[in-house]
Amino acid sequence: MANIREIAETAGVSITTVSRVLNGHPYVKEEKRQKVLETIERLEYARNMHAVHLSKGFSNMIGVVLPTIGLPYFGELLEGIAEEAAKEGVHFSLYQTNYQLEKEIFALEQLKQRQVDGLIFCSKAMSDEALLDWHETGPFILCQDSSERYFSTVSIPHKDAFRLGLDFLIEKGHTKIAIGLARKNGMNSHFRLEAYKEALAAIGEPYREEWVFERSLTITDGQKLFSEWREMEEKPTAVFIANDQVTAGMFLEAQRHQVDIPGSLAILSCDNQPISEVLGISTIKINIKEMGKHAFRLLRKRIGGAGPEKQTVPYKLIKRATV
């Protein structure tokens, strides 16, 4: 593999000049530029990026921290990030954590070691307080709201969005409403639970722990959820689930058991993934891909030295056939 010195020597110029044409700097006589370019071509030279990174102090590579790429939510988020990153010629590396603390710490250590220029936390197990200790390590942003003012965040106003859905169900006459959340102690769930409690209070309904389903992530979870509903003595007339995959599982299972929807059971979901359109499930559209794009741009700013900033992504109720 040729290096920059060989190129300089064979082209009969200085290393500096080669570097200049490599980086598209002005002030290189056209004649020399051509000569260098031709030599590069002939010797099949390619820069050793490790040297560039060491010299420049950064690598144009960011890290994306997420529990698993298997869930559509994160897939979409990732697509948004990837799309923006590609535009700017920024690479990204993936850190799958499965919500294991040590994996998240691993990613932060990579940041510290400059393996990456910055980090996007799509979701995390670590508490805000614990993460605060890493504040000086390097730039990172969160894809969820945080009251911590040092953190840059981009988020969907889950509380408001969830309340919108609940009010819609209430407006349709429902008072017996159950909900399905992903991880009970996650931030998103926290906000949704708040909205739930407030909505119940507003219509004078009691809060029942047993009507809050959790650990709902996959289609299979949705099927189980239906079974649980079916076994209940007092059945809620509506379920509001925080994830289209789960909803799809519940809906399909309900259909199989010939439950009248929305007659006997109204189903409302969140996300608006393709499957909810296919099945005609009413849902709160949340543009996750858009959030990914915002996230990337925000991290970029942060890496550029900007201060912390909080951003928000819009949501929308989509009425279909299940409510």
Next chain:
Amino acid sequence: MANIREIAETAGVSITTVSRVLNGHPYVKEEKRQKVLETIERLEYARNMHAVHLSKGFSNMIGVVLPTIGLPYFGELLEGIAEEAAKEGVHFSLYQTNYQLEKEIFALEQLKQRQVDGLIFCSKAMSDEALLDWHETGPFILCQDSSERYFSTVSIPHKDAFRLGLDFLIEKGHTKIAIGLARKNGMNSHFRLEAYKEALAAIGEPYREEWVFERSLTITDGQKLFSEWREMEEKPTAVFIANDQVTAGMFLEAQRHQVDIPGSLAILSCDNQPISEVLGISTIKINIKEMGKHAFRLLRKRIGGAGPEKQTVPYKLIKRATV
């Protein structure tokens, strides 16, 4: 940010010694090791990996080239790769191509520049011949079969697997069989088409171009596919689709139109993703995640200097309710 020299100075040892403890080399007096470790801790030192990479000549980072992370097929493949990579402490970077040639070339250029130590092509638009030109660039492997003997590949025997499915349909009495493929000019589709033609020949049925659906990738494509089937004058009695997502779309749409399955229309799929289990769709189980694991290990070997190698991943017919 402290560097290795500062650590050496404050610990009162040489840079070499610090490097030795950093890399866990033997032959460092326990006392000095402790001193160094403590200094590192106190000064919150972290290695600058760019320097390590430049010095060592590699980065323990591989690149994964795929059209899109949005499709479950690639999601699973990626999970397999990620799982193995994590075990070995290898990072990976994603190159989304959308089957654009220039994006694939971009990834190869990154390989040439040592941005990554090696590349896994999950799927590609580039022809084998064109890729052959990059053979000397650096190690890469393919997740599909190739007759090119210089390439390391790990693949599912799509032709045999597809034939298995077709024979199963035939055994069930079907002779009017349509198929759904992803990209008609992809390698996988090529093999499947071969199997299809051979199976038809074996039962003396003619090959009909109009019974080969293509560009079938998403749930929505599956819905369209059903509409097309519905409009047909002479209807196939069975459809064999190469992707569970598409099959799900077709199946759900068929159900909605109250088509008797498998009575009026038998449906067979490929993949065995969770959705096919939920919907009770018969399918050829293809362990894509496993392929991802194999792929990583194979690339690792290749980077280690091993010669090209061809590997194969098993498949299996799973009988459920749609045939």
Next chain:
DNA sequence: CTGAAAGCGCTTACAG
């Protein structure tokens, strides 16, 4: 067990 020194391959003030 230990360290001085060369080397990895770039970039970038600085001086002309």
Next chain:
DNA sequence: CTGAAAGCGCTTACAG
């Protein structure tokens, strides 16, 4: 417009 030289921060024979 051009180049010599210092610098980025490590690793690793080599000599002791």
